């Protein structure tokens with residue numbers, strides 16, 4: 001169990017902001033920090049890792065005291081059993097994949113963990129390559145493997161997937177989940193992606209201006225937005241066409257073009273380029289597994 005009760009004054013673009021945290025994380029839990037830019041997510045991870053000092057408070061991990069400002073106790077970052085992975089891979093460019101992992105070994109540590117991680121992250125065929133020869137997703141797998149060499153108990157992930165494309169992101173999520181389960185990690189992820197949060201997390205902590213505004217399962221936290229039987233998407237208007245008594249509004253949602261029927265009064269204020277919210281309560285969506293959709297030549 002991790003108990004975090006800390007405060008820190010931050011200097012934000014709009015002035016001073018108090019980051020005020022009080023939450024608990026169970027062992028082996030997968031927790032996501034969610035919140036607007038500047039709400040204090042990175043600072044929270046940095047205070048857990050000890051890289052940033054809290055002004056006051058306590059952090060205890062399995063009854064071990066990592067921070068107690070009253071007693072002036074502060075466990076140095078290198079003594080906290082933590083791995084920290086950022087968006088920036090920070091690999092050593094002059095070392096091969098295997099050498100990057102070997103370098104992370106502690107003195108006298110059993111080297112078999114390197115083999116195990118090369119296998120888990122499916123990096124064996126790339127083990128002699130240098131980082132410059134790897135794709136973004138491959139580099140991130142190496143960064144993840146390297147972070148796990150010392151068998152940390154806590155894994156901190158600060159938007160590690162934001163620099164890779166959607167397909168790679170989904171694969172990396174699976175690698176992270178595999179590592180989380182195999183090594184019985186307690187993982188704290190910073191993410192802005194609601195689908196990713198649903199897939200990965202046991203618990204979501206929402207930060208707003210330094211304060212925890214929600215703390216619960218993804219369903220509990222996002223229920224008013226997503227899980228209420230109501231679908232909501234944000235899109236951009238590409239075209240508005242008039243047809244007899246109705247209008248057809250052509251909207252781009254992600255990579256999809258969707259046509260929505262609207263009455264005159266609904267489109268009064270709408271122009272091409274406007275961002276719009278498309279919501280529906282009363283339709284019955286058809287679910288189709290993506291890899292079972294016939295290829296276009298079969299249609």
Ligand SMILES: Nc1ncnc2c1ncn2[C@@H]1O[C@H](COP(=O)(O)OP(=O)(O)OP(=O)(O)O)[C@@H](O)[C@H]1O
Nearest residue numbers: 009010011012013036037038039040041042043044
């Ligand atoms: N050591 C510090 N002392 C004072 N203020 C800080 C410190 N570190 C960060 N800040 C400020 O605290 C605010 C929150 O920063 P933080 O990086 O934690 O936000 P975030 O939620 O991770 O944002 P983003 O999603 O953009 O990464 C920012 O305005 C930042 O400038």
